[in-house]
Amino acid sequence: MTATATRPAPPRRPRARRRGISRQTREMWVLMLPALVPVLLFSVGPLLYGIGLAFTDARNTRVHETSFVGLENFGRLLTDDEFWSSFQIGAIWAVSVTVLQFLAALGLALLLNQKLRFSGLARVLSVVPWAMPPVVIGLMWKLVYHPDAGLLNDLLGTEVNWLADFSLALPAIIVVGIWAGMPQTTVVLLAGLQNVPKELYEAGEMDGAGTWRRFWSITLPQLRPIIVAITSLDFVWNINQFGLVYVLTQGGPGGRTRLPMLFAYEEAFRYRMAGYASMLGLAMAIVVLAVLGLYLWRQMREAK
Amino acid sequence: MRRVPQYVALLAYVAFLAFPLLWLLSTALKTPQEMALTEPTWIPREPTLANFTDAFGEQDLVGASVRSLVVALFASVITVVISLPAAYAMARYRGLVNKIAIGWVLVSQVFPFILIIIPLFMILRDLDLVNTLPGLVVVHVTFTLPFALWMLQGYVRAVPPELEEAAAVDGAGRVRSIVTVVAPLLAPGVVATLLFSFISSWNEFMFALVILQDPEVMTLPLTLVRFTGPEGVARLGPLAAASLMATIPSLIFFAIIQRRLKSGLMAGAVKG
Incomplete structure (x- = not known):
């Protein structure tokens, strides 16, 4: 033809x-x-x-003369303590949720790939969080964390106001982040596991490789492209997270869970600092692209 | 016997995944009196559906559901109608435009929403579309478009061009061969994309939060969040009931595409 x-x-x-x-x-x-x-x-x-x-002093109001200010917003960003603390929280959140999500999802995917009994139930359950609106996930976990009527305090016998505690709020929302994002990662990894050729495992077994050895030398290298792709996507989604945390804590207590996007939202729509918030978004985009570029570059070099 | 640790691990996963869901269900079925107990109960002593009826009475939940439905219907239909020809072009003609389109799909995933939503808000305000449902439809169409395009072009690619050629050889014109040959094969993919766009819009929160500020025009996710006022424990029951109801469309969607998920993530869309 x-x-x-x-x-x-x-x-x-x-x-x-x-x-x-x-x-x-x-x-x-x-x-x-x-x-x-x-x-x-x-x-x-x-x-x-x-x-x-991002390079202007634009205000989010109808009556405002906007003028070009160059890098002034960027300078302000560098000296803004609130931004740096938000940035730090965002980094902790994105890295820990992405890593823990991945580890938890890998474990679950390996289990589901074993054809155990009841794995059908786990399979269905592992998709449910994906099917739920983020707002509902947030509200549901608010019920779990509720200081009086909540489940968690009852289970642990504690009397903690999880989402209002200065040191516990961030770990508490990280758990929710893992719960909410695990399904996608599990489904993707499971699909990858099912595509690993069976012959490789048989050959490994013949060579006397144990379960652990086969995991390290066959499963992981075979999954590598999928792992790189899904962790990159998870990282981007997590660093740009907004709705879930907005519903859970609105960034509180005292800004302890104020992710960069919540900070930018407040700047833009509460304080009406459109120019400054845009610079914040631009800076985050550059950081994300840099991290992603570095990660993908390293992975590609190692793969060679 | 050596499977015991595996079963223990599986059980732990099931518990972690299921317990918030069960708690939501349990809360939705409890009476306000039971909710106020100092020792929360797992299984409601007197299960009641009163919370569901209460939920409908409060906060204009019916209105919000209708508005969400209207926005999601318009957004999903418009998304598919305008992305179908483009997806066809992307799949059939390779070239620079194709590369740019795919590049845009990827870029749109990386850039933080805030960079787009501030200027978008200003543009919509100048068009007097802030606080209106058409404004939200426009935004939802734009932000679902990249992924819908990506899904659809995968489905188009799965239809062999030879079929169209065969139709042409048999004397069918271009339009006719698309309508009679390509369209039927594409139908499942179009339905999947339609459902995906519908659910994205139905679940969407952040754009709605920025664009809709009057309670009279708020969509379901916004109205649900307004439920969590400072009123305390008494309203948790209706809140849980309303949350469950808001999840139903997505659950139906996932039940439909379950089989697809098992055979890999949107296999049709990923196949290059």
Whole structure:
């Protein structure tokens, strides 16, 4: 079959021969247009506008003269203690949720791959958190953590106000983060496990490799591309998390769970500092891209 | 016998995953009196559905559900209608535009929402769309579009171009071959994408929080959050009941695509 024949034979249209561009290119643009217009207007446009705003003193009000201030917002960001504490909380949150989520999901995926009895129940349960609206997950865990009517205090025999405690609030929401994000990771890892060729394990067994050895030398290397992909995605999702934590704590107590996105939201929509909040978003985007780039680069080098 | 540790581990996972869900269910079925007990009970002594009826009476939950439904329906249908031709183009013509489109899908995952939502809010305010449902529909369409596009182009790619050629050889015009040959094969993928977009919109919280500020126009997630006022323990029952009801559409969705999940994550969408 020739290259041209892989495309459906085009019926002739009178307008087709008018200009130099090939008919096909024009057809492609026509097909793209309905999606392109909203993407440009409401997504690419705002993104560029937002990056631009980061270098202005824009206020989120109708009556305000916006002027270009260069890197002033960035300077302010560097000296803003509240930002740094929020950044630190965000880093702790994103790294610990991503890592723990991954470890927990890997364990569960390995168990589910063993064809144990009752694993059907675990399989269904492991998808349920995925199916729940983030707001409902937040509200549900609020009930669990509730100081009076909550389950946790009853189980542990404690009287702790989990989400209002300065040192316990962050670990408490990290647990929720793990619970909420584990299903996706488990499903993806399980799919990966099922694609590892059985022959490898048989060969390993013949060579006298024990369970542990087979895990290290066969399972992990085979899963590697999937692990890299899902942990990268999880990290991005976690660092940009907003809804779940907003519902649980609104960033409290005393800003102890104020993730960067909550901080930016407050700056933008409570204090109306649009320019400053945009710079905050831009800085976070750069940090995320840098971390992701470094991680992917290292993984690719090791894989070679 | 050597499987015992594995069963213990599995049990621990099941407990961790299930206990918040059971607690939510238990709370939804309790009477306010039982809720106020100092020793919380696992199994409600007098299970009641009163919380469900109460929930409907409070905070305009019915109105919020209807609004969420309307927004999700419009957003999902519009998303699929405008992304279908583009997905077709992405799958059938390779080239620079195709690469840019895929690049955009990836970039849109990485950039924090805040960078987009501030200017978007300003644009919508200038268009007088803040505090309106059409405004939210526009936003939901834009933010579901990349993933919907990604899913759909995977499904289109799974339909062999040879089929279209065969139809062309038989004398069918371009449009006719798409309608009679491609469309039926694409239908399951379109349904899956429609459902995905519907659920994304139904569950969405952050954009709604920014764009809808009047209680009269709030969608379900926002109204649920307003439930958790300072009124305390008495309202936890209706809150739990309302939360359960808000989950039903997503549960139906996942029940439908369960089989797909088992055979890997959206296999149709990932296949290059």
